[in-house]
Amino acid sequence: MDFGKIVSRIKAILSSPQTEWPVIAAEPDTVRGLYRNYICIVAALPVIAHFIRGSLIGFGGFGMHAHTPIGMGLLGLILHYLLALVVTYLVALIVDALAPTFGGTKDSVQALKTVAYAWTAGWVAGIAVIIPWIGWLVGIAGLIYGIYLLYLGLPHTMRCPAERAGGYTAVVVIIAIVLSWIVALIVGGIIGTAALTGTSVSGIHVSGDGSTVTVDPDSTLGKLSAMSANTARAEKDLENAQKSGDVAAQQAAMGKIMSGDGKTVSVSLSPETLRGFLPDELDGMKRSDFNAQRSGAMGMQISTARANYSDGKERSLQIEVADTGNMRGMMAMASAMAPSSEQQTEHGYQKTYTDHDRLVHESWDTQTRMGEFGVIVANRFSVKASGNAEDIDQLKQAVGDMDLDKLESLKNEGVSSN
Template sequence: MDIAKLVERVKSILLSPRSEWPVIAAEPATVKGLYTGYVMILAAIPAVFGFIKGSLIGHGMFGVTVTTSIAAGIVGMVMGYVLGLVMLYVVALVINALAPTFDGQKDQVQAVKAAGYAWTAAWVAGIAVIVPWLGWLVALAGGVYSIYLLFIGLPHTMKCPPEKAAGYTALSVVIAVVLSWILALVVGGVTAMGVLGGAAAGSSARTHVTFDEDSRLGRIAALGERMQAAAEAGEAKAKAGVGADAGGGPADAKSQAEAMGAMMGAMLGGSKDGKPVESLAPDQIKAFLPDTLGGLERQSISSKRQASMGVQISEASATYADPDGKVRVNVELTDMAAMSGMMAMAGVFGSESESETAHGYEKTYLRNGQRIQEKWDGRTNRGKYAVMIGDRFQIEAEGQVERFEQLKGIVGDMDLRGLEKQAK
């Protein structure tokens, strides 16, 4: 194994993918060689760092750090690693099976190349899991960049027309998400391979499969429809001559980038045309934190809207307290409009949990389609009540109160219907 060569390949695929993909596609390779020389090494990164975070560093909250036992951590690391390797090969099978649908050429080795090298960004981003608070954002960015790498790589590895790469990528990603969910159910002891078989057969035969809109698969299907519609809009623009060369050739890199951007925008939470949804302006989001909540007077308030790489996030924060200062609660309202698609996916794959101690409890659950989190420490009378509204607005009420119900009352006094309307 040539470590220097492996590191150079990682740098090249991440920093200059457009020039590296033709090199990758032309290289002679075997599935075994790709796994032993690249995939098995890179796939170990998120597994190992996940173990370090869970069993050695731990997850901290309210001054309490929770760690998983070393034995349980090792089991989880090994299982996650093995399933990751299996998952990548299954995704490669899907990419290969879909090739003719998008005028590409079937080649299993090239499909493994497409999936394996595109997955590089997500694997490398797995290092960030040990970073408190912001690690999940880096991991998310890695996943998004992996989708972009797949989009660039498919025309070289699977020989599909560049103008069809966006649709090819969209469908491959959606099926991969469904597969991930099914594998998670298998790990949990639930057999769901029948669903996979039906979904795969439906895709290849171009039949119409309908899911309950409120079900997990229904929400995944809705996301796939948005991504596919955005990709098709980009293809239609290319066919109409936008970005095409003078001889009527395929769309140029700019048109391809626009199609990919539209697809990613739809995935993150935009409309079917891929245009991002703007988050509320500072004065608009601040209006949802009135002068009084739950019988407490507002002591201070602030709001802001930030944008990075086209993604907007608005935040408003206010402190409420009683006259003698015994009850003091901080309320934060976050508008993640540009990330609503990802928030919806988090809800699809999220789990419910509950734990108790001698002095308090912590639980996460779903009620009326809303994800709710409760935490309470009876020794300090400090707690937190958080709820997600419409996969877009996150409300958190945290602080010192006489009883936990006060936190619920504070959130309940907010204009939740108004937030629900904004989320639609």
């Protein structure tokens, strides 16, 4: 194993992908060789960083500090690592299977190269989780850049026409996100086979004589079908924009692909707007360490804001608000597929459910008295409270005090039909 070669490849794919992808595509390799000489090493970087952050450095502030127990941290490290390796291979299978659809050539080794080297940006950026307050921004940037790398690499590795790389990228990204989400839930024990089965055929109606089949547009299957149709239409727009060389039109088309409903969020909410949802004081706790950021690439914009609150004694909470912009299509897909579920543990619980058309996830540890409560608003905004509290109700109250109805009223801000 040549670590020097691995470092050189990381530098090259991140700094000069246009010239590195042809080199990668021409290299002879095998699935086993890619895993042994690259994937198993680079994919471990963010996993180790999460373990260091959670079990060795810990979380907290204002005199409050918490660590994930070493045993649990090691178990999480192993599961996280194995999950990363498995999902990498599954997404490579998807890339390979979709190649003919987008005018490409099937090749399982080239597909694995595509995923491994495109995901390098996210794996490397994941190391930044160790850095308080800044790491999450670096992580978002890494994910966005990884999508760009995928877009650049597909014409070389899978030999698809350059004008169809955008649609190919969008479909892979959407499937990869949903796949990762589902597998993560399965590994976490949040959902089971029955729950998945319950969502798989809902919304299909067959006539009495079996001659016609219709799909309920409000069902999960109907929503996925509509999203797929919108993606296909947007792909044609992207092809035309690429032929014309109109960069603005390309970004708009890419935004429509990622949104899934034929509309784009030209500008996500400003950091200042999100800051307005983080009050100076929350239930007797003062705000500090405020951070806000807006970033974007390839037709996507994401705005995020977070702040810490503490009473200077026992309670210490972190509030996060995010505008996912054109990723709201993916949010809608996740919400549509999410079953209600609950898991009890020795020291607490975690559950996912829908409340007033909003996807909710909550977890609580009675031993550490820490937890989180998150809500998806209008399939566009994510709001989460996490940290140390007397009980889960305090986290719920913190989110409830943030005027979610006002946030929902902004769901069409920056949205345009094209």
